[in-house]
Amino acid sequence: MVFQGSSVAISHTGKVRSNNQDSGYAGSNLFAVADGMGGHAGGDVASSIAVHRLEQLDQPYESTAAAERSLRDAISDTAVQLIDTVHDRPELAGMGTTVSALVMVDDYAVIAHIGDSRIYLFRDGSLTQITTDHTFVQRLVDSGRITPEEARYHPRRSVLMRVLGDMDPEPEVDTFIMPTRPGDRWLLCSDGLSGVVDDPHTTKALAQGMAPGRTADALLKQALDGGAPDNVTIVIVDVGGAHPLFSGTPTIVGSASNPDGVDVPAARPGRTSWLHPGRQAANEPTHFEPAPQFLEELIEEDKRRARRRRVGWIVGIVVVLGLIAGGLWLGYQFTQTRYFVGADEDTVVIFQGTQQNIGPITLSTPYEDTGIPLDSLSDFARATVQQTISASSLSDARRIVADISELAGGGG
Structure with a gap:
Protein backbone atom coordinates (compact mmCIF):
# COMPACT_ATOMS: atom_id res chain seq x y z
CA MET A 1 0.00 0.00 0.00
CA VAL A 264 28.73 23.18 -6.32
CA PRO A 265 27.70 26.06 -4.02
CA ALA A 266 26.01 28.01 -6.81
CA ALA A 267 23.95 24.98 -7.82
CA ARG A 268 22.39 24.13 -4.45
CA PRO A 269 18.66 23.31 -4.49
CA GLY A 270 16.53 26.42 -4.52
CA ARG A 271 14.43 25.08 -1.68
CA THR A 272 16.61 26.83 0.89
CA SER A 273 18.02 29.75 -1.08
CA ALA A 291 40.77 1.83 12.83
CA PRO A 292 40.22 -0.64 15.71
CA GLN A 293 43.80 -0.26 16.98
CA PHE A 294 43.17 3.43 17.63
CA LEU A 295 40.11 2.86 19.84
CA GLU A 296 42.12 2.23 23.00
CA GLU A 297 44.25 5.27 22.20
CA LEU A 298 41.09 7.36 21.89
CA ILE A 299 39.80 6.03 25.20
CA GLU A 300 43.12 6.81 26.89
CA GLU A 301 43.06 10.27 25.36
CA ASP A 302 39.60 10.81 26.80
CA LYS A 303 40.82 9.65 30.22
CA ARG A 304 43.69 12.13 30.01
CA ARG A 305 41.26 14.85 29.00
CA ALA A 306 39.03 14.00 31.98
CA ARG A 307 42.04 14.10 34.32
CA ARG A 308 43.12 17.46 32.91
CA ARG A 309 39.58 18.75 33.38
CA ARG A 310 39.55 17.60 37.03
CA VAL A 311 42.99 19.13 37.68
CA GLY A 312 41.81 22.34 36.02
CA TRP A 313 38.77 22.45 38.30
CA ILE A 314 40.91 21.83 41.39
CA VAL A 315 43.45 24.48 40.40
CA GLY A 316 40.63 26.90 39.63
CA ILE A 317 38.99 26.28 43.01
CA VAL A 318 42.33 26.71 44.81
CA VAL A 319 42.97 29.97 42.94
CA VAL A 320 39.50 31.29 43.75
CA LEU A 321 39.84 30.32 47.41
CA GLY A 322 43.28 31.94 47.46
CA LEU A 323 41.88 35.15 46.00
CA ILE A 324 39.06 35.14 48.53
CA ALA A 325 41.50 34.50 51.41
CA GLY A 326 43.81 37.20 50.10
CA GLY A 327 40.94 39.65 49.82
CA LEU A 328 39.81 38.87 53.37
CA TRP A 329 43.35 39.27 54.68
CA LEU A 330 43.79 42.62 52.94
CA GLY A 331 40.40 43.71 54.24
CA TYR A 332 41.36 42.70 57.77
CA GLN A 333 44.68 44.50 57.51
CA PHE A 334 42.82 47.65 56.46
CA THR A 335 40.55 47.43 59.51
CA GLN A 336 43.63 47.37 61.74
CA THR A 337 44.57 50.87 60.57
CA ARG A 338 41.35 52.19 62.13
CA TYR A 339 40.65 53.14 65.77
CA PHE A 340 37.66 54.05 67.91
CA VAL A 341 36.88 54.90 71.51
CA GLY A 342 34.57 52.62 73.43
CA ALA A 343 34.17 50.94 76.77
CA ASP A 344 34.79 47.63 78.44
CA GLU A 345 32.97 46.66 81.62
CA ASP A 346 34.03 49.69 83.67
CA THR A 347 36.56 51.92 81.85
CA VAL A 348 37.06 53.91 78.66
CA VAL A 349 39.18 51.98 76.14
CA ILE A 350 40.81 52.78 72.78
CA PHE A 351 40.11 49.92 70.33
CA GLN A 352 42.06 49.05 67.18
CA GLY A 353 39.88 47.96 64.23
CA THR A 354 36.30 48.73 63.29
CA GLN A 355 33.09 48.58 65.25
CA GLN A 356 31.51 46.08 62.79
CA ASN A 357 31.81 42.31 63.16
CA ILE A 358 31.39 39.55 60.56
CA GLY A 359 29.21 36.96 62.25
CA PRO A 360 31.26 35.55 65.13
CA ILE A 361 34.45 37.21 63.86
CA THR A 362 35.39 40.36 65.80
CA LEU A 363 37.20 43.00 63.75
CA SER A 364 38.54 44.97 66.74
CA THR A 365 40.75 44.40 69.80
CA PRO A 366 41.45 46.58 72.88
CA TYR A 367 44.52 48.70 72.15
CA GLU A 368 44.84 50.93 75.19
CA ASP A 369 42.92 51.03 78.48
CA THR A 370 42.70 54.71 79.47
CA GLY A 371 41.86 53.98 83.11
CA ILE A 372 38.99 56.48 83.03
CA PRO A 373 36.11 54.94 85.03
CA LEU A 374 32.78 54.93 83.28
CA ASP A 375 31.00 55.92 86.46
CA SER A 376 33.02 59.14 86.50
CA LEU A 377 31.26 60.30 83.34
CA SER A 378 27.93 62.04 82.96
CA ASP A 379 25.06 59.91 81.81
CA PHE A 380 25.25 61.44 78.30
CA ALA A 381 29.05 61.05 78.02
CA ARG A 382 28.88 57.47 79.33
CA ALA A 383 26.16 56.53 76.81
CA THR A 384 28.15 58.13 73.98
CA VAL A 385 31.28 56.17 74.86
CA GLN A 386 29.35 52.91 75.17
CA GLN A 387 27.93 53.47 71.68
CA THR A 388 31.58 54.04 70.51
CA ILE A 389 33.18 57.11 68.97
CA SER A 390 34.99 56.74 65.62
CA ALA A 391 38.49 58.20 65.25
CA SER A 392 40.46 58.92 62.09
CA SER A 393 43.74 57.76 63.67
CA LEU A 394 45.37 56.73 66.94
CA SER A 395 46.27 60.32 67.73
CA ASP A 396 42.68 61.38 67.03
CA ALA A 397 41.48 58.65 69.42
CA ARG A 398 43.81 59.93 72.15
CA ARG A 399 42.53 63.46 71.60
CA ILE A 400 38.96 62.22 72.09
CA VAL A 401 40.06 60.44 75.28
CA ALA A 402 41.67 63.68 76.54
CA ASP A 403 38.36 65.51 76.00
CA ILE A 404 36.51 62.74 77.88
CA SER A 405 39.06 62.93 80.72
CA GLU A 406 38.40 66.65 81.09
CA LEU A 407 34.68 65.96 81.30
CA ALA A 408 35.30 63.31 83.94
CA GLY A 409 37.54 65.59 85.92
CA GLY A 410 35.01 68.37 85.63
CA GLY A 411 32.34 66.61 87.57
CA GLY A 412 31.34 63.18 86.36
Whole structure:
Protein backbone atom coordinates (compact mmCIF):
# COMPACT_ATOMS: atom_id res chain seq x y z
CA MET A 1 0.00 0.00 0.00
CA VAL A 2 1.29 3.47 -0.87
CA PHE A 3 2.02 5.54 2.20
CA GLN A 4 -0.71 8.04 3.13
CA GLY A 5 0.75 11.25 4.48
CA SER A 6 2.93 14.22 3.60
CA SER A 7 6.64 14.85 3.61
CA VAL A 8 9.43 17.24 2.70
CA ALA A 9 13.19 17.08 2.17
CA ILE A 10 15.49 20.10 2.27
CA SER A 11 19.26 20.50 2.41
CA HIS A 12 21.57 23.47 2.94
CA THR A 13 25.35 23.84 2.76
CA GLY A 14 25.41 25.74 6.06
CA LYS A 15 27.38 28.85 6.91
CA VAL A 16 30.92 27.39 6.99
CA ARG A 17 31.26 24.52 4.51
CA SER A 18 32.04 25.29 0.88
CA ASN A 19 30.03 22.40 -0.56
CA ASN A 20 27.15 20.15 0.46
CA GLN A 21 28.13 16.55 1.17
CA ASP A 22 24.67 15.62 2.47
CA SER A 23 21.92 13.95 0.45
CA GLY A 24 18.26 13.55 1.27
CA TYR A 25 15.25 11.78 -0.22
CA ALA A 26 11.49 11.98 0.34
CA GLY A 27 9.37 9.73 -1.89
CA SER A 28 6.14 7.79 -1.73
CA ASN A 29 7.27 5.08 0.73
CA LEU A 30 10.99 5.75 1.24
CA PHE A 31 12.63 8.57 3.20
CA ALA A 32 16.37 8.87 3.78
CA VAL A 33 19.27 11.08 4.86
CA ALA A 34 22.94 10.43 4.08
CA ASP A 35 25.82 12.55 5.42
CA GLY A 36 28.95 12.08 3.34
CA MET A 37 32.57 12.45 4.40
CA GLY A 38 35.97 12.11 2.85
CA GLY A 39 37.23 15.46 1.64
CA HIS A 40 36.16 17.64 -1.24
CA ALA A 41 33.93 15.60 -3.61
CA GLY A 42 34.45 12.27 -1.81
CA GLY A 43 31.64 12.80 0.66
CA ASP A 44 29.40 14.18 -2.06
CA VAL A 45 29.84 11.08 -4.17
CA ALA A 46 29.37 8.68 -1.25
CA SER A 47 26.09 10.15 -0.02
CA SER A 48 24.82 10.50 -3.59
CA ILE A 49 25.57 6.84 -4.34
CA ALA A 50 23.78 5.78 -1.15
CA VAL A 51 20.61 7.79 -1.83
CA HIS A 52 20.38 6.75 -5.49
CA ARG A 53 20.72 3.08 -4.50
CA LEU A 54 18.06 3.47 -1.81
CA GLU A 55 15.82 5.29 -4.26
CA GLN A 56 15.16 1.96 -5.94
CA LEU A 57 13.33 0.83 -2.77
CA ASP A 58 10.64 3.49 -3.07
CA GLN A 59 7.74 1.15 -3.70
CA PRO A 60 4.97 -0.65 -1.78
CA TYR A 61 6.01 -3.83 0.09
CA GLU A 62 3.95 -6.89 0.93
CA SER A 63 5.50 -7.18 4.39
CA THR A 64 7.81 -5.39 6.80
CA ALA A 65 10.22 -8.32 6.59
CA ALA A 66 10.55 -7.82 2.84
CA ALA A 67 11.20 -4.10 3.31
CA GLU A 68 13.80 -4.74 6.02
CA ARG A 69 15.57 -7.28 3.82
CA SER A 70 15.57 -4.85 0.90
CA LEU A 71 17.07 -2.12 3.07
CA ARG A 72 19.88 -4.38 4.25
CA ASP A 73 20.62 -5.56 0.72
CA ALA A 74 20.61 -2.01 -0.64
CA ILE A 75 23.04 -0.77 2.00
CA SER A 76 25.35 -3.73 1.41
CA ASP A 77 25.18 -3.05 -2.34
CA THR A 78 26.08 0.59 -1.63
CA ALA A 79 29.18 -0.48 0.32
CA VAL A 80 30.31 -2.62 -2.63
CA GLN A 81 29.61 0.25 -5.03
CA LEU A 82 31.69 2.61 -2.89
CA ILE A 83 34.59 0.15 -3.00
CA ASP A 84 34.26 -0.19 -6.79
CA THR A 85 34.09 3.58 -7.20
CA VAL A 86 37.32 4.09 -5.26
CA HIS A 87 38.96 1.38 -7.37
CA ASP A 88 38.07 3.36 -10.49
CA ARG A 89 38.75 6.75 -8.89
CA PRO A 90 41.58 6.37 -6.35
CA GLU A 91 41.44 10.06 -5.52
CA LEU A 92 38.19 9.35 -3.63
CA ALA A 93 39.82 6.86 -1.24
CA GLY A 94 38.58 7.25 2.31
CA MET A 95 35.12 8.46 1.40
CA GLY A 96 32.09 7.26 3.30
CA THR A 97 28.60 8.19 4.39
CA THR A 98 26.06 7.76 7.12
CA VAL A 99 22.65 6.37 6.20
CA SER A 100 19.38 6.75 8.07
CA ALA A 101 16.44 5.40 6.08
CA LEU A 102 12.76 4.79 6.71
CA VAL A 103 10.33 2.69 4.65
CA MET A 104 6.61 2.90 5.41
CA VAL A 105 4.76 -0.41 5.17
CA ASP A 106 1.09 -0.22 6.16
CA ASP A 107 1.07 0.85 9.83
CA TYR A 108 4.77 0.21 10.38
CA ALA A 109 8.04 2.05 9.88
CA VAL A 110 10.99 -0.09 8.78
CA ILE A 111 14.25 1.59 9.77
CA ALA A 112 17.88 1.12 8.74
CA HIS A 113 20.70 3.14 10.31
CA ILE A 114 24.48 3.46 10.37
CA GLY A 115 26.50 6.48 11.50
CA ASP A 116 25.42 9.59 13.39
CA SER A 117 22.56 10.95 11.31
CA ARG A 118 19.37 10.54 13.32
CA ILE A 119 15.74 9.49 13.15
CA TYR A 120 13.32 11.00 15.68
CA LEU A 121 9.66 10.29 16.37
CA PHE A 122 7.39 13.12 17.54
CA ARG A 123 4.23 11.67 19.07
CA ASP A 124 1.69 13.14 21.51
CA GLY A 125 3.85 16.19 22.12
CA SER A 126 6.97 14.17 22.98
CA LEU A 127 10.17 13.78 20.93
CA THR A 128 12.07 10.47 21.03
CA GLN A 129 15.39 9.71 19.38
CA ILE A 130 14.84 6.36 17.67
CA THR A 131 18.33 5.64 16.35
CA THR A 132 21.54 5.38 18.36
CA ASP A 133 24.62 7.30 17.19
CA HIS A 134 27.50 5.05 16.19
CA THR A 135 30.06 7.44 17.65
CA PHE A 136 32.91 7.37 20.12
CA VAL A 137 31.17 9.78 22.48
CA GLN A 138 27.97 7.73 22.42
CA ARG A 139 30.00 4.81 23.75
CA LEU A 140 31.22 7.10 26.53
CA VAL A 141 27.61 8.07 27.28
CA ASP A 142 26.45 4.45 27.23
CA SER A 143 29.20 3.50 29.70
CA GLY A 144 28.22 6.36 32.01
CA ARG A 145 31.54 8.16 31.66
CA ILE A 146 30.03 11.38 30.31
CA THR A 147 26.54 12.86 30.17
CA PRO A 148 24.56 13.46 26.95
CA GLU A 149 25.05 17.19 27.47
CA GLU A 150 28.84 16.74 27.74
CA ALA A 151 28.71 14.65 24.55
CA ARG A 152 27.32 17.65 22.62
CA TYR A 153 30.57 19.56 23.20
CA HIS A 154 33.09 16.73 23.41
CA PRO A 155 36.14 17.35 21.17
CA ARG A 156 35.76 13.83 19.68
CA ARG A 157 32.02 14.04 19.08
CA SER A 158 32.48 13.57 15.31
CA VAL A 159 34.47 10.33 15.52
CA LEU A 160 32.35 7.58 13.94
CA MET A 161 32.79 3.99 15.09
CA ARG A 162 30.55 2.62 12.30
CA VAL A 163 30.06 4.10 8.85
CA LEU A 164 29.23 3.04 5.31
CA GLY A 165 32.63 3.34 3.64
CA ASP A 166 34.96 2.06 0.97
CA MET A 167 36.71 -0.51 3.16
CA ASP A 168 34.03 -2.90 4.46
CA PRO A 169 31.77 -4.72 1.98
CA GLU A 170 29.61 -6.05 4.85
CA PRO A 171 28.87 -3.08 7.12
CA GLU A 172 27.10 -3.58 10.45
CA VAL A 173 23.74 -1.85 10.05
CA ASP A 174 20.98 -1.42 12.64
CA THR A 175 17.55 -2.40 11.31
CA PHE A 176 14.29 -2.63 13.20
CA ILE A 177 10.54 -2.25 12.79
CA MET A 178 8.25 0.09 14.72
CA PRO A 179 4.50 0.62 14.65
CA THR A 180 3.37 4.05 13.55
CA ARG A 181 -0.01 5.75 13.63
CA PRO A 182 -1.80 8.81 12.24
CA GLY A 183 -0.50 12.00 13.80
CA ASP A 184 3.08 10.77 14.11
CA ARG A 185 5.81 13.07 12.79
CA TRP A 186 9.07 11.44 11.77
CA LEU A 187 12.21 13.57 11.54
CA LEU A 188 15.33 12.35 9.71
CA CYS A 189 18.33 14.69 9.85
CA SER A 190 22.07 14.94 9.50
CA ASP A 191 24.13 16.06 12.50
CA GLY A 192 24.20 19.53 10.99
CA LEU A 193 20.79 19.92 12.62
CA SER A 194 20.98 17.69 15.71
CA GLY A 195 24.44 18.99 16.63
CA VAL A 196 23.24 22.61 16.69
CA VAL A 197 19.54 22.60 17.59
CA ASP A 198 18.82 20.82 20.88
CA ASP A 199 15.83 18.56 21.51
CA PRO A 200 13.66 21.14 23.34
CA HIS A 201 13.85 23.57 20.39
CA THR A 202 13.28 20.76 17.90
CA THR A 203 10.24 19.63 19.89
CA LYS A 204 8.84 23.16 19.94
CA ALA A 205 9.15 23.47 16.15
CA LEU A 206 7.52 20.09 15.50
CA ALA A 207 4.72 20.85 17.95
CA GLN A 208 3.59 23.95 16.05
CA GLY A 209 1.54 21.75 13.72
CA MET A 210 2.74 23.55 10.58
CA ALA A 211 3.02 21.70 7.28
CA PRO A 212 6.24 19.68 6.85
CA GLY A 213 7.77 22.29 4.53
CA ARG A 214 7.27 25.18 6.94
CA THR A 215 8.42 23.08 9.87
CA ALA A 216 11.61 22.07 8.06
CA ASP A 217 12.29 25.71 7.15
CA ALA A 218 11.86 26.71 10.80
CA LEU A 219 14.33 24.05 11.95
CA LEU A 220 16.80 25.02 9.25
CA LYS A 221 16.61 28.66 10.30
CA GLN A 222 17.43 27.68 13.87
CA ALA A 223 20.48 25.73 12.65
CA LEU A 224 21.64 28.70 10.59
CA ASP A 225 21.05 31.10 13.47
CA GLY A 226 23.17 28.75 15.59
CA GLY A 227 26.11 29.06 13.18
CA ALA A 228 25.45 25.97 11.00
CA PRO A 229 29.09 24.79 10.93
CA ASP A 230 28.10 21.71 8.92
CA ASN A 231 25.69 20.83 6.11
CA VAL A 232 22.09 20.62 7.26
CA THR A 233 19.65 18.08 5.78
CA ILE A 234 16.11 17.59 7.06
CA VAL A 235 13.41 15.13 6.04
CA ILE A 236 10.02 15.34 7.77
CA VAL A 237 7.32 12.69 7.33
CA ASP A 238 3.79 13.20 8.64
CA VAL A 239 1.63 10.10 8.96
CA GLY A 240 -1.91 11.01 7.84
CA GLY A 241 -2.91 14.48 8.99
CA ALA A 242 -4.65 17.45 7.40
CA HIS A 243 -1.79 18.57 5.19
CA PRO A 244 -1.72 17.74 1.45
CA LEU A 245 -0.80 14.15 0.68
CA PHE A 246 2.27 13.05 -1.24
CA SER A 247 2.18 14.48 -4.77
CA GLY A 248 3.79 11.50 -6.49
CA THR A 249 7.08 13.21 -7.42
CA PRO A 250 9.99 12.29 -5.12
CA THR A 251 12.20 15.04 -3.72
CA ILE A 252 15.97 14.58 -3.90
CA VAL A 253 18.16 17.21 -2.21
CA GLY A 254 21.84 17.83 -1.55
CA SER A 255 24.61 16.24 -3.58
CA ALA A 256 22.33 13.49 -4.88
CA SER A 257 20.31 16.13 -6.73
CA ASN A 258 23.33 16.85 -8.97
CA PRO A 259 24.03 14.59 -11.95
CA ASP A 260 27.67 13.91 -10.99
CA GLY A 261 27.03 13.72 -7.28
CA VAL A 262 29.29 16.68 -6.51
CA ASP A 263 27.65 19.76 -5.10
CA VAL A 264 28.73 23.18 -6.32
CA PRO A 265 27.70 26.06 -4.02
CA ALA A 266 26.01 28.01 -6.81
CA ALA A 267 23.95 24.98 -7.82
CA ARG A 268 22.39 24.13 -4.45
CA PRO A 269 18.66 23.31 -4.49
CA GLY A 270 16.53 26.42 -4.52
CA ARG A 271 14.43 25.08 -1.68
CA THR A 272 16.61 26.83 0.89
CA SER A 273 18.02 29.75 -1.08
CA TRP A 274 15.78 32.25 0.72
CA LEU A 275 17.88 31.79 3.84
CA HIS A 276 21.47 32.76 4.52
CA PRO A 277 23.87 31.90 1.69
CA GLY A 278 26.65 29.49 2.55
CA ARG A 279 29.95 31.10 3.46
CA GLN A 280 32.93 29.88 1.48
CA ALA A 281 35.47 27.98 3.55
CA ALA A 282 38.05 25.25 3.25
CA ASN A 283 36.24 21.94 3.17
CA GLU A 284 37.62 19.79 5.96
CA PRO A 285 35.95 16.46 6.77
CA THR A 286 33.93 16.44 9.98
CA HIS A 287 34.12 12.69 10.51
CA PHE A 288 36.52 9.81 10.25
CA GLU A 289 36.18 6.14 11.06
CA PRO A 290 39.00 5.09 13.41
CA ALA A 291 40.77 1.83 12.83
CA PRO A 292 40.22 -0.64 15.71
CA GLN A 293 43.80 -0.26 16.98
CA PHE A 294 43.17 3.43 17.63
CA LEU A 295 40.11 2.86 19.84
CA GLU A 296 42.12 2.23 23.00
CA GLU A 297 44.25 5.27 22.20
CA LEU A 298 41.09 7.36 21.89
CA ILE A 299 39.80 6.03 25.20
CA GLU A 300 43.12 6.81 26.89
CA GLU A 301 43.06 10.27 25.36
CA ASP A 302 39.60 10.81 26.80
CA LYS A 303 40.82 9.65 30.22
CA ARG A 304 43.69 12.13 30.01
CA ARG A 305 41.26 14.85 29.00
CA ALA A 306 39.03 14.00 31.98
CA ARG A 307 42.04 14.10 34.32
CA ARG A 308 43.12 17.46 32.91
CA ARG A 309 39.58 18.75 33.38
CA ARG A 310 39.55 17.60 37.03
CA VAL A 311 42.99 19.13 37.68
CA GLY A 312 41.81 22.34 36.02
CA TRP A 313 38.77 22.45 38.30
CA ILE A 314 40.91 21.83 41.39
CA VAL A 315 43.45 24.48 40.40
CA GLY A 316 40.63 26.90 39.63
CA ILE A 317 38.99 26.28 43.01
CA VAL A 318 42.33 26.71 44.81
CA VAL A 319 42.97 29.97 42.94
CA VAL A 320 39.50 31.29 43.75
CA LEU A 321 39.84 30.32 47.41
CA GLY A 322 43.28 31.94 47.46
CA LEU A 323 41.88 35.15 46.00
CA ILE A 324 39.06 35.14 48.53
CA ALA A 325 41.50 34.50 51.41
CA GLY A 326 43.81 37.20 50.10
CA GLY A 327 40.94 39.65 49.82
CA LEU A 328 39.81 38.87 53.37
CA TRP A 329 43.35 39.27 54.68
CA LEU A 330 43.79 42.62 52.94
CA GLY A 331 40.40 43.71 54.24
CA TYR A 332 41.36 42.70 57.77
CA GLN A 333 44.68 44.50 57.51
CA PHE A 334 42.82 47.65 56.46
CA THR A 335 40.55 47.43 59.51
CA GLN A 336 43.63 47.37 61.74
CA THR A 337 44.57 50.87 60.57
CA ARG A 338 41.35 52.19 62.13
CA TYR A 339 40.65 53.14 65.77
CA PHE A 340 37.66 54.05 67.91
CA VAL A 341 36.88 54.90 71.51
CA GLY A 342 34.57 52.62 73.43
CA ALA A 343 34.17 50.94 76.77
CA ASP A 344 34.79 47.63 78.44
CA GLU A 345 32.97 46.66 81.62
CA ASP A 346 34.03 49.69 83.67
CA THR A 347 36.56 51.92 81.85
CA VAL A 348 37.06 53.91 78.66
CA VAL A 349 39.18 51.98 76.14
CA ILE A 350 40.81 52.78 72.78
CA PHE A 351 40.11 49.92 70.33
CA GLN A 352 42.06 49.05 67.18
CA GLY A 353 39.88 47.96 64.23
CA THR A 354 36.30 48.73 63.29
CA GLN A 355 33.09 48.58 65.25
CA GLN A 356 31.51 46.08 62.79
CA ASN A 357 31.81 42.31 63.16
CA ILE A 358 31.39 39.55 60.56
CA GLY A 359 29.21 36.96 62.25
CA PRO A 360 31.26 35.55 65.13
CA ILE A 361 34.45 37.21 63.86
CA THR A 362 35.39 40.36 65.80
CA LEU A 363 37.20 43.00 63.75
CA SER A 364 38.54 44.97 66.74
CA THR A 365 40.75 44.40 69.80
CA PRO A 366 41.45 46.58 72.88
CA TYR A 367 44.52 48.70 72.15
CA GLU A 368 44.84 50.93 75.19
CA ASP A 369 42.92 51.03 78.48
CA THR A 370 42.70 54.71 79.47
CA GLY A 371 41.86 53.98 83.11
CA ILE A 372 38.99 56.48 83.03
CA PRO A 373 36.11 54.94 85.03
CA LEU A 374 32.78 54.93 83.28
CA ASP A 375 31.00 55.92 86.46
CA SER A 376 33.02 59.14 86.50
CA LEU A 377 31.26 60.30 83.34
CA SER A 378 27.93 62.04 82.96
CA ASP A 379 25.06 59.91 81.81
CA PHE A 380 25.25 61.44 78.30
CA ALA A 381 29.05 61.05 78.02
CA ARG A 382 28.88 57.47 79.33
CA ALA A 383 26.16 56.53 76.81
CA THR A 384 28.15 58.13 73.98
CA VAL A 385 31.28 56.17 74.86
CA GLN A 386 29.35 52.91 75.17
CA GLN A 387 27.93 53.47 71.68
CA THR A 388 31.58 54.04 70.51
CA ILE A 389 33.18 57.11 68.97
CA SER A 390 34.99 56.74 65.62
CA ALA A 391 38.49 58.20 65.25
CA SER A 392 40.46 58.92 62.09
CA SER A 393 43.74 57.76 63.67
CA LEU A 394 45.37 56.73 66.94
CA SER A 395 46.27 60.32 67.73
CA ASP A 396 42.68 61.38 67.03
CA ALA A 397 41.48 58.65 69.42
CA ARG A 398 43.81 59.93 72.15
CA ARG A 399 42.53 63.46 71.60
CA ILE A 400 38.96 62.22 72.09
CA VAL A 401 40.06 60.44 75.28
CA ALA A 402 41.67 63.68 76.54
CA ASP A 403 38.36 65.51 76.00
CA ILE A 404 36.51 62.74 77.88
CA SER A 405 39.06 62.93 80.72
CA GLU A 406 38.40 66.65 81.09
CA LEU A 407 34.68 65.96 81.30
CA ALA A 408 35.30 63.31 83.94
CA GLY A 409 37.54 65.59 85.92
CA GLY A 410 35.01 68.37 85.63
CA GLY A 411 32.34 66.61 87.57
CA GLY A 412 31.34 63.18 86.36
